[in-house]
Amino acid sequence: MPTKINELLLKKLFLTIALCAIVLLFIGKPLLPFIIAFLTAYLFEPLVFKIETKFKTNRKYIALFITFIFLILLLSILFFIIPSIIMELKILYSKIPVVINFINYDLVNFINSKFNINISNDILYFDTSHYKELLKNPMLIKKITLNSLHFFENFILLFIYPIALFFSIINYHNIIIHIRNIIPEQQKLVLKPLIDDIISSLSKYIRGQSLVIVIMTLYYSISLFLFHGSILIGMLTGLLLFIPYLGIFTGLLLSLIVILTGNTDIQLISVFVIFGIGYLLEHWVFVPYFIGNSLGVHPIFIIMFILVFGYLFGLVGVILALPLTSIFSVILKYIYFNYCYNK
Numbered sequence: 001m002p003t004k005i006n007e008l009l010l011k012k013l014f015l016t017i018a019l020c021a022i023v024l025l026f027i028g029k030p031l032l033p034f035i036i037a038f039l040t041a042y043l044f045e046p047l048v049f050k051i052e053t054k055f056k057t058n059r060k061y062i063a064l065f066i067t068f069i070f071l072i073l074l075l076s077i078l079f080f081i082i083p084s085i086i087m088e089l090k091i092l093y094s095k096i097p098v099v100i101n102f103i104n105y106d107l108v109n110f111i112n113s114k115f116n117i118n119i120s121n122d123i124l125y126f127d128t129s130h131y132k133e134l135l136k137n138p139m140l141i142k143k144i145t146l147n148s149l150h151f152f153e154n155f156i157l158l159f160i161y162p163i164a165l166f167f168s169i170i171n172y173h174n175i176i177i178h179i180r181n182i183i184p185e186q187q188k189l190v191l192k193p194l195i196d197d198i199i200s201s202l203s204k205y206i207r208g209q210s211l212v213i214v215i216m217t218l219y220y221s222i223s224l225f226l227f228h229g230s231i232l233i234g235m236l237t238g239l240l241l242f243i244p245y246l247g248i249f250t251g252l253l254l255s256l257i258v259i260l261t262g263n264t265d266i267q268l269i270s271v272f273v274i275f276g277i278g279y280l281l282e283h284w285v286f287v288p289y290f291i292g293n294s295l296g297v298h299p300i301f302i303i304m305f306i307l308v309f310g311y312l313f314g315l316v317g318v319i320l321a322l323p324l325t326s327i328f329s330v331i332l333k334y335i336y337f338n339y340c341y342n343k
Contacts, residue, residue, distance in 0.1 A: 068161045
């Protein structure tokens with residue numbers, strides 16, 4: 001149960017976080033690699049501290065090793081995973097006419113015969129002959145140029161991340177000390193229960209959710225690659241699991257689209273088996289064990305917060321939506337407790 005805290009302090013803290021959110025609205029993108037780097041350092045701090053104390057290893061060498069691993073992962077994504085994803089996207093693109101034909105004829109004819117109605121067989125239309133004309137459109141060329149510039153900008157930010165990670169791990173304790181020094185001495189003791197609750201909630205959720213995403217991404221990627229030769233859908237499913245229900249529904253829908261374009265019924269059954277087992281493992285084993293109810297927020301509100309923060313702050317908002325939701329949830333619980341206590 002929350003302890004009683006001065007309501008004025010809670011409001012000040014709430015306004016401070018709101019002010020930080022406004023700052024992120026304007027300069028969030030350049031700060032993104034540094035924010036993610038600090039969160040990564042936060043995730044690895046227990047492991048770094050254990051290695052540092054147990055094996056008497058210099059923190060710089062541990063930071064260098066972790067940064068090297070992440071750099072290898074980034075290079076692997078750029079030179080191996082992204083080309084295979086592009087290849088799979090081309091395959092999916094080539095199957096669009098087949099999917100449209102399936103919907104316009106097979107599905108529509110089934111619905112017409114089943115419900116005794118008369119739906120036209122031209123619901124969807126897809127013509128590739130206009131693409132050459134579209135490519136000559138100056139507005140389209142302008143958009144492609146702008147997107148190329150954005151891609152180059154994101155590419156640079158991507159490689160700033162390992163550098164920021166290295167210094168975040170080395171200076172982690174100094175960063176925490178500076179953050180603590182922001183709070184006036186006379187208010188530290190009063191706010192300590194609130195800060196401890198926020199840290200506990202964030203720590204359990206972020207570390208737990210990261211483990212669940214890694215495990216389930218490996219599960220879906222390996223399973224779908226072995227049965228259907230597709231790693232893209234598996235990776236997308238796992239990486240979207242931080243948004244409740246979106247990951248599994250997106251993966252299942254994409255898998256069904258691929259299967260319904262000419263594969264066998266056995267493969268169709270295997271898709272439902274893979275996603276059924278994945279759902280059970282995620283919600284009955286990994287989420288209760290690694291996360292529990294650490295956020296204390298209903299899934300529908302989590303989806304709403306991700307959409308709102310994503311709309312306001314872009315990619316930064318999507319990444320920070322759940323940590324900020326956790327912080328606001330704890331603060332609101334304390335405000336509600338103080339209100340009930342005073343009443």
